[in-house]
Amino acid sequence: MTAEIWDVIIVGAGLSGLSAAHLLRKRNAKLKILILEGKDRVGGRTVSTEIPAANGVDRWDFGGQWVGSTQTHILELIKELGLETFPQFNIGKKVHHMGGPGGKVRTYRTSIPALSPVVLTDLTQLLWKVRQQTHTAIDPWRTPNAVELDSMTLHSYITQHAWTADLKEEMGLCSRSVFGVEPSQMSFLFFLMYAAAAGGVLRLLESTPGSAQELKIKGGTQQLSQCLAERVGWKNVRLGSAVAAIWQVEYSNISLWAPGCSYTALPGNIGRLINHENHCSFTAFWKEKGFSGEIVAGSSTGCPFCVTFDASSPSGNAALVGFIAGQQASQWSSEERRKAVLSSLVKYLGLEAASFIHYEEKDWAKEDYSGGCPVNVMAPGMLTYYHPSLRKPCGRIHWAGTETATLWCGYMSGAVQAGQRAALEALAELCPMTLTQEEQEVVQQSQTVEAAVKQTPASKLTRLSTANALVVAALAIGGVLLLARNQNALLKVKTHLVNAFSTTTHDIFLL
Ligand SMILES: Cc1cc2nc3c(=O)[nH]c(=O)nc-3n(C[C@H](O)[C@H](O)[C@H](O)COP(=O)(O)OP(=O)(O)OC[C@H]3O[C@@H](n4cnc5c(N)ncnc54)[C@H](O)[C@@H]3O)c2cc1C
Numbered sequence: 001m002t003a004e005i006w007d008v009i010i011v012g013a014g015l016s017g018l019s020a021a022h023l024l025r026k027r028n029a030k031l032k033i034l035i036l037e038g039k040d041r042v043g044g045r046t047v048s049t050e051i052p053a054a055n056g057v058d059r060w061d062f063g064g065q066w067v068g069s070t071q072t073h074i075l076e077l078i079k080e081l082g083l084e085t086f087p088q089f090n091i092g093k094k095v096h097h098m099g100g101p102g103g104k105v106r107t108y109r110t111s112i113p114a115l116s117p118v119v120l121t122d123l124t125q126l127l128w129k130v131r132q133q134t135h136t137a138i139d140p141w142r143t144p145n146a147v148e149l150d151s152m153t154l155h156s157y158i159t160q161h162a163w164t165a166d167l168k169e170e171m172g173l174c175s176r177s178v179f180g181v182e183p184s185q186m187s188f189l190f191f192l193m194y195a196a197a198a199g200g201v202l203r204l205l206e207s208t209p210g211s212a213q214e215l216k217i218k219g220g221t222q223q224l225s226q227c228l229a230e231r232v233g234w235k236n237v238r239l240g241s242a243v244a245a246i247w248q249v250e251y252s253n254i255s256l257w258a259p260g261c262s263y264t265a266l267p268g269n270i271g272r273l274i275n276h277e278n279h280c281s282f283t284a285f286w287k288e289k290g291f292s293g294e295i296v297a298g299s300s301t302g303c304p305f306c307v308t309f310d311a312s313s314p315s316g317n318a319a320l321v322g323f324i325a326g327q328q329a330s331q332w333s334s335e336e337r338r339k340a341v342l343s344s345l346v347k348y349l350g351l352e353a354a355s356f357i358h359y360e361e362k363d364w365a366k367e368d369y370s371g372g373c374p375v376n377v378m379a380p381g382m383l384t385y386y387h388p389s390l391r392k393p394c395g396r397i398h399w400a401g402t403e404t405a406t407l408w409c410g411y412m413s414g415a416v417q418a419g420q421r422a423a424l425e426a427l428a429e430l431c432p433m434t435l436t437q438e439e440q441e442v443v444q445q446s447q448t449v450e451a452a453v454k455q456t457p458a459s460k461l462t463r464l465s466t467a468n469a470l471v472v473a474a475l476a477i478g479g480v481l482l483l484a485r486n487q488n489a490l491l492k493v494k495t496h497l498v499n500a501f502s503t504t505t506h507d508i509f510l511l
Contacts, residue, residue: 006034008426011243012369013037014044015064015412016400018228019077019419020426025232027427027434033232038242038369041222042229045370046412048220052358053317054282060311060319061220062362064374064412066207068214070199071413073420074224078217081227085215088207089310092292095348098169101302105348111206113296119166126162126171130192130201137197137406140189140383150189150384157188169298176299176306176326178204178212179410180373185326190378197409207294207309212411218314221412242369248395284310284318285352293320295348299328303344304337320345325373334361375410376403391421391446396429398422421446 008024010017013035021033041047046064050057066088067074078085093107096114108114115123135143143149149157158171175183179194195201198212207213217223229237286293293310297303308322324337332340338359345353364373378386391404400422405414421442427434428443435443 004034005032007031007430008033010035011246012044012401013039013042013225013229013237013239014401015046015225015228015415016044016402016419016422018042018225018232019416020400020423021232021236021419022228023420023423024426027423028431031430033236035229035232035237036241036243037237037239039367040239042237042239043222043225044415045364045374046221046225047362048222049362051360053313053319054357055315055317058313058315058317058319059220060313060321061216061222063364064221065216065321066213067217067412068203068209068211070203070210071212071408071411073407073416074411074413077224077416081224083223083227084218086218086314087215088213089287089312090207090292090294092287092290094292094294094296096296097301097303097348098166098173098296098298100298100300103298103301107291111202111208113170115166115170119164119170122162122164122167123170126158126167127201129161130195134192134196134200137193137409139387140193140196141387143189143192146189147384149192150187150382151380152188153380154183154186154188154191156184157191158183169300172326173296173298173306174201174205176328177296177323179375179377180323180325180329181377182326185379186377187380187383189383193383194409197405197407197414198411212408213309224412246397248397282318282355282357284312286310286320286349287312289350291349295322295344297344297348299326302340303347304328304332304340305344308345334363337361391418393425393446398425 008021008031010021010033017035017037021035024031024033043063047062048059049062050059067078067085069075075085093109094113095105095107097103097105106114112120112123133143133149140146141150154171154175158168162168162171172183175181175186179186195204198204199210203211205211284293287310293308293312295305295308297306299306304324305322306325306328308320311319311321313319322341324332324341338361342354342359364370391399393399400415400418402408402410402412402415402418404421405411405418407417408414424435424439425443425446428440432440
C-alpha cells in the first residue's frame with residue numbers, strides 16, 4: 001500500500017486539533033493537512049444534540065458548555081467564527097444540601113454557599129493557604145516543596161489543613177464538580193497547577209464574571225469544531241479513522257498508518273467514564289419559584305448529582321443540566337439513577353420537577369476515544385516525573401490537547417491555546433518566516449523545558465533532532481499533527497504521556 005504524503009497530520013478533530021489545523025491553514029494555505037479522527041463526528045468532548053423541548057426541539061450541550069470572559073483563546077475563536085455567547089442564568093435562590101440525607105437543605109443567593117460562620121472561617125483559611133501555594137501552571141515542579149505536594153492527594157491536603165468535617169465534604173463536592181473525580185484520586189500539586197491556569201480556585205467553581213461557568217454559546221459548543229472543520233476543509237478531515245500507532249523513521253519520510261489506509265494505528269482511550277443527563281421541563285418553574293436552578297449536594301445526601309444549573313436555551317426552552325461524578329457516579333444502575341435524580345429535583349425544587357418533557361443522560365464512559373470527563377487528572381508523582389515532557393516535542397511529534405495548556409488547562413479555551421501552540425511549533429519547522437518574534441519565543445519556551453528530576457522514565461525517551469520534517473501531536477486525548485519529510489533515526493514513539501494521566505472519572509449531566 002502506498003502511503004499518502006502530508007505536510008502535517010493531526011490526530012483528533014477536537015477543539016485542539018482543529019484549532020491547530022485552522023492556524024496552520026491561515027498561515028500557509030499551501031500546507032497539506034490531514035486530520036484523522038476516531039469518532040464519526042468532530043468536536044471530541046464537545047457535543048451538541050437536538051432533543052424534544054417545550055417549543056418542539058432545541059439544541060443542548062452534552063459535553064463542554066461554559067466559557068468565561070477571562071478565557072481569551074476561546075472567546076477570540078468564538079468571535080472569529082461569528083458565534084455568540086449568552087450569560088449563565090444565576091439569579092435567585094441556590095440550594096445547598098450537605099451532611100447526610102438528614103442534613104439541612106439550605107438556600108443562599110451569593111456565590112459562596114450557606115455555611116456556618118465556623119465553616120466559612122475554615123474555608124477562608126484553607127483558600128488562603130491554597131492561594132499561597134498556587135504559583136504557576138507552566139512549571140509546577142518549581143513550586144516550593146513540589147515533590148512533597150505532588151506526593152500527596154487533594155484529599156490528604158484537605159485532611160491536614162481543613163478543620164471542619166463540613167468543609168471536607170464541601171471540598172469533595174468541588175473536586176467532583178470540577179474534575180469529575182474524588183479528591184483522593186488527584187495529586188495536590190496537579191490541583192494547584194490547574195487552579196493557577198484558571199487564575200485561582202474560585203474561578204473554577206463560580207458562574208460570576210471571569211469564572212468558568214459565566215457564559216454559554218448560542219447553538220452549542222460543537223459548532224466551534226464544525227465551523228473549524230468547514231474552514232480547514234471537510235475533505236481534509238477523515239472521520240472513523242482511529243490512529244493506533246505512530247512511528248518516526250530516521251533517514252526516511254515519517255509515515256503514519258491507519259486501518260485501510262497507509263497509516264499505523266493507536267489503541268483509543270476507552271474505558272473512562274462519563275455520563276450526562278437531560279431534563280427538559282414545560283416551564284422554568286424553578287425561576288417562577290425564585291430558584292436559580294443551581295443545586296449543590298454532597299455525596300452523603302443520597303442525591304446522585306453533585307451540581308445542577310439552569311440550562312434554559314436562548315429561545316426560551318426550559319431545562320436543567322447537572323453532573324454526577326466521582327463515587328456518586330458509580331453507585332447507581334441507570335434506572336435507579338434516573339429515579340434518584342427526579343426525586344432529588346422534587347425534593348429541592350418542588351413537585352413540578354416530576355412533570356417533564358424529556359430526560360436524557362449522556363454516558364461519556366461509552367464514548368470511544370474520549371478520555372474522561374471533563375479532563376484527565378494526574379495522580380501523585382505524575383507531575384514531578386512526567387510534566388517536563390508534557391509539551392516538549394518528541395522528534396517530529398508535537399503535543400497539544402487541553403491537558404497541555406498553560407491557561408485554562410482542562411477547558412475548551414485551553415484546548416484552543418494548546419492547539420495554536422502546537423501549530424506554531426510545526427510552522428517553526430515548516431515555514432518559520434510566518435512566525436512573529438513573540439511566537440518564536442513561545443515555541444522556544446515549550447521546547448526548552450528543563451526536567452524536574454534527572455533520569456525520569458520520561459527523560460529516557462529517545463529524542464530526535466528535528467530535520468526538515470516533523471510531527472505535531474495534540475495528545476492527552478487531543479489530536480496529533482504529523483509532518484512527513486526526511487528525518488533521522490528509527491524510533492517507535494510510545495505515548496507514555498497519555499498513560500501518565502489517571503482517569504477514573506464518571507460524570508452525569510442532567511438538563
Ligand atoms: C461533560 C463535560 C463537561 C465539560 N464542561 C466544560 C465546560 O463547561 N467548559 C469548558 O471549557 N470545558 C468543559 N469540558 C472540557 C472540554 O470539553 C475539553 O477541555 C475540550 O473539549 C478538550 O478538547 P481537546 O481537543 O483537547 O480534546 P478532545 O475534545 O478530547 O479531542 C480529542 C479528539 O481526539 C480523538 N482521538 C482520540 N484518540 C484518537 C485516536 N487514537 N485516533 C484518532 N482520533 C483520536 C477523540 O475522538 C477526540 O475527538 C467538559 C467536558 C465534558 C466531557
